[in-house]
Structures are given as structure tokens and as C-alpha cells.
Amino acid sequence: MIASLPMYGVDPAAVERFWGVLAAKLAERGLADVPAQLAWPDDLAAHWRAPDLLISQACGYPLVQGLSHHVRVVGAFCYAAEGCTGSDYRSRLVTRKDLALDGIADFRGRTVAFNSRDSQSGYNGLRALVAPLQTDGRFFGATVETGAHRRSIEAVLGGAADIAAIDCVTLALIARSEPEIVAGLKDVGATAPAPGLPVITSATTSDADLERLRQAIEDTVADPALAAISEALLIAGFERLDLADYARCTAMRDFAIERGYPELA
Incomplete structure (x- = not known):
């Protein structure tokens, strides 16, 4: 499986630290083949369409322009930044x-x-x-x-x-x-x-594994012991979203x- 969180990589080291925690949570939830490190692809369009994509973060406009045929929406992070409300x-x-x-x-x-x-x-x-x-x-x-x-x-x-x-x-x-x-x-x-940048997974991801992804992300952002790791990326929460929530982009x-x-x- 492959994973990336490429969209807010202003501080790649902080993104990697967050992934280290999330990857452990995913493994605890029973997901197999969780990669230890993130990919940082140059060709995001091809990367997002990979059938072995475990998790990534895309943009809402490509999602509604055709990417939705290749992925499932996991949800979106909530950010503590001026201009954000919820997700x-x-x-x-x-x-x-x-x-x-x-x-x-x-x-x-x-x-x-x-x-x-x-x-x-x-x-x-x-x-x-x-x-x-x-x-x-x-x-x-x-x-x-x-x-x-x-x-x-x-x-x-x-x-x-x-x-x-x-x-x-x-x-x-x-x-x-x-x-x-x-x-x-x-x-x-x-x-x-x-709606915020969609967290996505391959269209081949099962309902059970989609639920595990959502639970692992929720575990990560809600854990007080991990607050500093999330805060470094301005992550303040997570909301479960579906493709229909991105109709505003269309x-x-x-x-x-x-x-x-x-x-x-």
C-alpha cells in the first residue's frame, strides 16, 4: 500500500511525524501493509488514482472533475486557521x-x-x-x-x-x-x-477498511497526548465526509x- 499527505507539506518533517502516529493507529485498527513512510509524488493525478492507495489528501475540485471515479472520500481535517469553520x-x-x-x-x-x-x-x-x-x-x-x-x-x-x-x-x-x-x-x-481538502483512499478500499481509516484518524486527532503533533500542522479535528459534500465545488x-x-x- 502507498500513502501520502502532500497538500500541506510546508513543513515535511511535521507531516512525517503526524504520519508516524497515524500509521501506528492504522495498524492498531487492523489495517495490513501500512507503509512506514509517506510518498511525496511529483505526479499527484496518477498517484491519487493508484489502486493500492491507502490514504492521501487531494483537492475538492479535481475530486468532482473525475477523480471521484477512482477514490472514496474518507473525510476532511478541521484546521485552526483564519478562514476555516469546521472542515x-x-x-x-x-x-x-x-x-x-x-x-x-x-x-x-x-x-x-x-x-x-x-x-x-x-x-x-x-x-x-x-x-x-x-x-x-x-x-x-x-x-x-x-x-x-x-x-x-x-x-x-x-x-x-x-x-x-x-x-x-x-x-x-x-x-x-x-x-x-x-x-x-x-x-x-x-x-x-x-469543504476542506478531501482525505481519500482507493475506490477498491472495502467498507470495513474505510471505517478503520476514519477511526484511526479520529483516534489520532482526539488524543491529548498527541496534540502537539497535530497542532504543528494546525489540525484541530476531523469530520467524516462523502463525495456528496463536495457538490459545492461543482x-x-x-x-x-x-x-x-x-x-x-
């Missing part, structure tokens, strides 16, 4: 402190940076927010695809872009570990809430398309 999260809209712009409407004709077109936090949520403001399918003057939230932040700070929508958990983790990176940013809004996509704004532009 819901938002993207925070950030710009440079020296720009005298204060809300999304002020960024008409400006350059937006986004991590990838299959991102809920960097693309789909922002597209839905901007859709009512577009004219003839356009709002921004230019777009820059960066490949990662951190690189979107760097594009904004470096002047290559003026605004970006950053996953609020990613932003909080970066602010904690490297406060100097976000010192030049200011917050100018947020996207609508969406609704955001459909709303933008219906408004004549199929692409961030």
Missing part, C-alpha cells in the same frame, strides 16, 4: 501592501496569479467570486499560472501579479514558519467557503459557466 475552508485574497486596492472589484484589469486550473482554492473559488463582475468573459488584464500557492505569493510580492487567492491553511502555515514571506502582503477579501464551477465566465480571465 470548511476559504481562500484569502492577497495583494501587496503598497497597492492602494482594497477589494476584488478594484482589481479589474490587473494581473492575477493562480497555482493551477484544477485548484479549488486558487482557481475555482476565485472564478466563482469574480464571475458576477466580468464583462464579455473578462475581468483581469492578465493571468499567470505559477504551479504552487507559494509561487503565487512570490509573484504578487515580486510584481509579476497583483492578486492571488491562497488556501487559508497554506497561508497560515507559511506565516508561522516563514513570517517574512507574508510580511509584505495584505488581505483584500476571501472566497466563499468550500456548484461554483457551474455558477461561473452560467454567468459566461468559464475561465479565469
Whole structure:
């Protein structure tokens, strides 16, 4: 079996410590072939579709765009970060402190940076927010695809872009570990809430093993003796979710398309 927790790897050592505890809990629950170490795949799309995937963390937008045919949803972590409520999260809209712009409407004709077109936090949520403001399918003057939230932040700070929508958990983790990176940013809004990044397992996982996965995660995040390990990743809880809970991601996509704004532009 293979396992990964790739989406909030700002501090990989902290992620590995969390996995060490969770892996032990999974073994205690009777799951076989629990890997001792996490994979850190370059090709996440292929990794998530592997039939021997025990556990990973994906993004809600790829989930509803087709990944759901290959995986089962285990649930989502709850995070202690500004913009999170329960297992819901938002993207925070950030710009440079020296720009005298204060809300999304002020960024008409400006350059937006986004991590990838299959991102809920960097693309789909922002597209839905901007859709009512577009004219003839356009709002921004230019777009820059960066490949990662951190690189979107760097594009904004470096002047290559003026605004970006950053996953609020990613932003909080970066602010904690490297406060100097976000010192030049200011917050100018947020996207609508969406269900948090789905914890997933292979579609071949049995109902019994799905229950063991959920119980092991609940054991890990609820154990007071392990609080410091969870807190290092801002994990404050876990909620059992199913694919139907991610319909909001689909609704955001459909709303933008219906408004004549199929692409961030």
C-alpha cells in the first residue's frame, strides 16, 4: 500500500511525524501493509488514482472533475486557521501592501496569479467570486499560472501579479514558519467557503477498511497526548465526509459557466 499527505507539506518533517502516529493507529485498527513512510509524488493525478492507495489528501475540485471515479472520500481535517469553520475552508485574497486596492472589484484589469486550473482554492473559488463582475468573459488584464500557492505569493510580492487567492491553511502555515514571506502582503477579501481538502483512499478500499481509516484518524486527532503533533500542522479535528459534500465545488464551477465566465480571465 502507498500513502501520502502532500497538500500541506510546508513543513515535511511535521507531516512525517503526524504520519508516524497515524500509521501506528492504522495498524492498531487492523489495517495490513501500512507503509512506514509517506510518498511525496511529483505526479499527484496518477498517484491519487493508484489502486493500492491507502490514504492521501487531494483537492475538492479535481475530486468532482473525475477523480471521484477512482477514490472514496474518507473525510476532511478541521484546521485552526483564519478562514476555516469546521472542515470548511476559504481562500484569502492577497495583494501587496503598497497597492492602494482594497477589494476584488478594484482589481479589474490587473494581473492575477493562480497555482493551477484544477485548484479549488486558487482557481475555482476565485472564478466563482469574480464571475458576477466580468464583462464579455473578462475581468483581469492578465493571468499567470505559477504551479504552487507559494509561487503565487512570490509573484504578487515580486510584481509579476497583483492578486492571488491562497488556501487559508497554506497561508497560515507559511506565516508561522516563514513570517517574512507574508510580511509584505495584505488581505483584500476571501472566497466563499468550500469543504476542506478531501482525505481519500482507493475506490477498491472495502467498507470495513474505510471505517478503520476514519477511526484511526479520529483516534489520532482526539488524543491529548498527541496534540502537539497535530497542532504543528494546525489540525484541530476531523469530520467524516462523502463525495456528496463536495457538490459545492461543482456548484461554483457551474455558477461561473452560467454567468459566461468559464475561465479565469
